[in-house]
Amino acid sequence: MYDIEIKNLQVNYGDVVALRDINLKVRHKSFLGIIGPNGGGKTTLFKVILGLIKPLSGTVKVKDNIKIGYVPQSTSFDKSFPILVKDVILMGKLDKTFIAFKRYSQKDKKEAVEVMKKLDIYHLKDRQIGELSGGQLQRVLIGRTLVNNPDVLLLDEPTSSLDSDAKREIFDLLKELNKNKTVLVITHDMEYVFKYIDSLACVNQNIHYHDEDKSITADSLKDVYNCPINLLLQSGAVQKRLGKEGEGLND
Amino acid sequence: MIEALFEYTFLRNAVVSSLIASIVCGIIGTIIVEKKLVSMSGGIAHTSFGGIGLGYLLGFEPIIGGLIFAVIAALSISKIRRETKTKSDTLIGMFWAVGMALGILFISMASGYQPDMTSYLFGDILTVSTTYIKIMFVLGLFIVFIISAAFNYWKAYLFDEEYLKVMGVDVVKLEYLLFILISLSIVILIKVAGIILAIALLTIPPAISKLFTKDLKKIMVLSIIFGIILSFSGLYISYTFNIPSGSTIILVAVTVFLFTSFVKRKIN
Ligand SMILES: Nc1ncnc2c1ncn2[C@@H]1O[C@H](COP(=O)(O)OP(=O)(O)O)[C@@H](O)[C@H]1O
Numbered sequence: 396m397y398d399i400e401i402k403n404l405q406v407n408y409g410d411v412v413a414l415r416d417i418n419l420k421v422r423h424k425s426f427l428g429i430i431g432p433n434g435g436g437k438t439t440l441f442k443v444i445l446g447l448i449k450p451l452s453g454t455v456k457v458k459d460n461i462k463i464g465y466v467p468q469s470t471s472f473d474k475s476f477p478i479l480v481k482d483v484i485l486m487g488k489l490d491k492t493f494i495a496f497k498r499y500s501q502k503d504k505k506e507a508v509e510v511m512k513k514l515d516i517y518h519l520k521d522r523q524i525g526e527l528s529g530g531q532l533q534r535v536l537i538g539r540t541l542v543n544n545p546d547v548l549l550l551d552e553p554t555s556s557l558d559s560d561a562k563r564e565i566f567d568l569l570k571e572l573n574k575n576k577t578v579l580v581i582t583h584d585m586e587y588v589f590k591y592i593d594s595l596a597c598v599n600q601n602i603h604y605h606d607e608d609k610s611i612t613a614d615s616l617k618d619v620y621n622c623p624i625n626l627l628l629q630s631g632a633v634q635k636r637l638g639k640e641g642e643g644l645n646d
Numbered sequence: 647m648i649e650a651l652f653e654y655t656f657l658r659n660a661v662v663s664s665l666i667a668s669i670v671c672g673i674i675g676t677i678i679v680e681k682k683l684v685s686m687s688g689g690i691a692h693t694s695f696g697g698i699g700l701g702y703l704l705g706f707e708p709i710i711g712g713l714i715f716a717v718i719a720a721l722s723i724s725k726i727r728r729e730t731k732t733k734s735d736t737l738i739g740m741f742w743a744v745g746m747a748l749g750i751l752f753i754s755m756a757s758g759y760q761p762d763m764t765s766y767l768f769g770d771i772l773t774v775s776t777t778y779i780k781i782m783f784v785l786g787l788f789i790v791f792i793i794s795a796a797f798n799y800w801k802a803y804l805f806d807e808e809y810l811k812v813m814g815v816d817v818v819k820l821e822y823l824l825f826i827l828i829s830l831s832i833v834i835l836i837k838v839a840g841i842i843l844a845i846a847l848l849t850i851p852p853a854i855s856k857l858f859t860k861d862l863k864k865i866m867v868l869s870i871i872f873g874i875i876l877s878f879s880g881l882y883i884s885y886t887f888n889i890p891s892g893s894t895i896i897l898v899a900v901t902v903f904l905f906t907s908f909v910k911r912k913i914n
């Protein structure tokens with residue numbers, strides 16, 4: 396049984412096709428990297444999985460009793476909004492069913508503190524979110540979803556516009572979380588993708604997908620290679636990772 | 647003015663209504679500014695003029711007509727936008743103009759005397775009736791209750807609506823509810839600042855407060871305090887010099903805003 400199973404999915408925005416013929420199976424505790432050009436439909440794929448967008452056709456099956464955590468692209472909200480770090484984290488604790496005048500419980504607050512300490516952002520708890528570095532902001536967004544202890548994490552470009560140290564820290568953190576969670580991460584950072592992930596998908600309206608335990612071989616990359624981001628794939632990191640095998644890609 | 651306050655009901659009503667208006671403006675104004683609903687609110691305010699005109703034409707309390715038109719405008723804009731993907735700016739513009747047009751048409755059709763509309767357009771805090779105070783009080787209480795009962799949800803909704811939706815919260819309901827609250831606030835403000843000036847009373851106190859704090863709740867509380875100070879001083883000036891209250895309050899508020907931001911910049 397897979398954590399997420401997508402079959403023959405098509406998603407449109409009006410007449411615009413955002414995704415078509417999407418088939419994807421996400422294994423439990425896998426670390427899936429999702430790459431693809433801007434406008435390729437990566438964010439749309441997440442939104443369908445989250446139930447924010449209804450597909451035109453096809454099915455998205457999420458395993459029963461599984462909690463999905465979402466870390467949206469940091470461009471999806473206003474960073475100047477007057478909210479403090481601790482309040483963003485606690486937001487994850489809001490109940491689906493609303494009860495008038497219900498405040499956060501002591502337990503909620505304690506868990507929020509624990510998560511902030513774990514993510515090393517506790518000292519920032521009273522900062523307004525616009526006063527954080529990119530890496531700190533990402534950790535706040537990850538913290539907001541971690542307070543719910545999700546089984547699957549969806550992260551939308553958590554490392555874009557971070558410097559390389561911060562990128563590595565975020566990926567290290569994801570690897571750590573991956574010990575007991577399934578992780579899906581959209582990214583453009585190819586060097587890191589190949590060091591951390593165990594499966595890879597390229598989304599460009601349709602999907603080129605590879606999933607095999609552990610290693611990514613030149614063969615599997617060939618699939619992905621059909622994706623029109625091949626220039627990115629030719630980066631040094633990929634070549635190094637694949638060694639001589641990588642040469643086979645050029646046919 | 648203080649002795650006059652005890653002597654004249656109209657002055658007492660003016661003070662009480664500016665107090666209620668300040669509380670409502672502090673809360674809803676902050677929300678409007680943070681959710682970027684300023685032009686939407688302007689649209690709702692102007693649409694309500696149609697209802698005021700209808701009230702005159704058919705002989706019922708114009709404010710009730712304004713209230714109904716405002717709520718209908720708010721809910722329609724929200725619904726049409728969601729279903730047809732029309733840009734809300736365009737919709738808001740249409741409601742804005744049609745509301746005004748209807749108001750003028752209805753009033754011209756009303757037989758008998760032509761009422762003076764300036765008190766609805768620009769407010770006249772010195773003519774607030776005791777009935778209107780009662781309406782204001784009930785609406786104000788409702789707004790304060792709804793916002794404080796679900797404050798954490800509102801904060802989350804204003805900050806990151808999509809995330810709230812992912813968490814399974816019914817965001818559409820929140821949006822409808824918020825738009826209704828905005829309509830109610832505008833009705834509360836019509837007599838105080840008028841349809842045309844209401845938007846300034848909603849946006850200036852939060853603009854000043856934002857110079858001092860970066861926490862949503864504190865912005866609201868500070869806005870209420872600034873609102874009370876500004877409207878009382880405006881009221882005092884307007885009474886003393888016998889000039890229109892709505893304009894005076896707003897000019898005082900803008901002056902304070904410009905002065906405060908200037909001082910703030912000098913200090914930093
Ligand atoms: N709300 C929307 N309305 C209409 N078109 C959209 C919307 N969101 C995304 N699109 C379009 O769908 C396509 C995929 O977008 P997206 O999923 O955001 O891509 P990515 O995340 O890979 O950059 C793009 O062509 C984009 O313009």
Ligand SMILES: [Mg+2]
Pocket residue numbers: 437438439468551
């Ligand atoms: Mg995207």
